[in-house]
Amino acid sequence: MPSVWIDYDLCDGCTLCIKKCPYGAVELQEGRPRILDNCTCCGLCLEVCKQGALQTDIQQRAIPDFSSWSGIWVFAEQHDGRLADVGLELLGKAREIGDQRSEEVCALLLGNGVEDLAGTLFSYGADRVYLVQDPLLGTYSTEGYTAALARLVDAYQPEILLVGATDLGRDLAPRLARRVGAGLTADCTGLKIDAEEGILLQTRPAFGGNIMATIANRFSRPQMATVRPGVMEKKTGFPSEGVLCREEAGITEQTIRVNRLETRAEEHEPIDLSKARVIVTAGRGAASKEGLALLGELARALDGELAGTRALIEEEWLPPDRQIGQTGQTVRPELYIGCGVSGAVQHRAGMSGSRYVIAVNKDSRAPIFQVADWGLVGDLFQIIPELINTLSDKAPGSSG
Ligand SMILES: Cc1cc2nc3c(=O)[nH]c(=O)nc-3n(C[C@H](O)[C@H](O)[C@H](O)COP(=O)(O)OP(=O)(O)OC[C@H]3O[C@@H](n4cnc5c(N)ncnc54)[C@H](O)[C@@H]3O)c2cc1C
Known part of the structure; x- marks a missing residue:
């Protein structure tokens, strides 16, 4: 079993090895570092020891010659x-x-x-x-x-x-x-x-x-x-x-040892959100019949798709193929509008490639605002109807 030890004649007690060890396996005892039993021999302490006091019998793994691998x-x-x-x-x-x-x-x-x-x-x-x-x-x-x-x-x-x-x-x-x-x-x-x-x-x-x-x-x-x-x-x-x-x-x-007995097409063709140019995303703040109807209307007015955070999918307000994020789909639309979405890191992992981001949230400290190009702080039930009205006023054929 390989091991790590300290040559106390060389050690100057700088404690860098203690700070470097990710496992807490080097401890100061009576002014001297000591290697504990939970040492994994990762070798990180050896790299920081300027005195060469940390020593090991771990063999460096040789990197094979891959010069013939190409493409x-x-x-x-x-x-x-x-x-x-x-x-x-x-x-x-x-x-x-x-x-x-x-x-x-x-x-x-x-x-x-x-x-x-x-x-x-x-x-x-x-x-x-x-x-x-x-x-x-x-x-x-x-x-x-x-x-x-x-x-x-x-x-x-x-x-x-x-x-x-x-x-x-x-x-x-x-x-x-x-x-x-x-x-x-x-x-x-x-x-x-x-x-x-x-x-x-x-x-x-x-x-x-x-x-x-x-x-x-x-x-x-x-x-x-x-x-x-x-x-x-x-x-x-x-x-x-x-x-x-x-x-x-x-x-x-x-x-091929697996026998295919039958192939059945999915009853409901899953939606590919990665192709959508506009996405309106509903977060927990919009988790109600009225909220989704409102955001669905906004998505239609912008010729876009309605999507949701995992919170919405788990509560079965939307089907799983409309989830954006780390465990959902990755999207990069021209325009992403997040309504009542807090902007958790797992959600942002799926939408950070969006060209423009608009966030509507009543909490001005919501993390979604960190990635938003435009942020609207307020109640989505007030803001979104106004947005829909403005869009319909500007629609071709309207008098506005
Ligand atoms: C391993 C793992 C993977 C995950 N994968 C994903 C994933 O793929 N996708 C994903 O989305 N999440 C994922 N999550 C969950 C993620 O961590 C968050 O819990 C989730 O994104 C939160 O959803 P939310 O923003 O809708 O809800 P919340 O975080 O509850 O936020 C709701 C927001 O709505 C606002 N709000 C409330 N009412 C209103 C209103 N009337 N008007 C305006 N704003 C309002 C609130 O201020 C709040 O900011 C994952 C988590 C884990 C641990």
């Missing part, structure tokens, strides 16, 4: 021959990283009869499309897609692999990461390259959204992350031609 890959999710937006959004981010790293951006297109989609992937920033077509990939299966993608990863060794954090992506990415021996950071809200080490810094909310954690992977490749729809911006205007590589899936019927 920024994006899994291009498609359903029935229609590309999911999140793949195109991730291509925009991959393009940015690829240009920085002078590496190729590649899209992974799996399915059956989906070749026509390659042109779209090129025009959203892919240099190369790996096309894997097979009747067994016609409908998604965890095992079939994992095996086909793992084969590509083994053959071409990409540096980075991004997957949309959709239902499908959340099923596929962890299994693929395990299969190829990589790590995975789920639900990232930010991705960038570390200037010094050139590795991917993957930022995501942690501890219930109260902090943003940045995760980096030095020890395995590819660096894998999932990102929720609506978080990254699409970039267009790239040539609609590039390198198309046809690949074998390398799977058989035995690869």
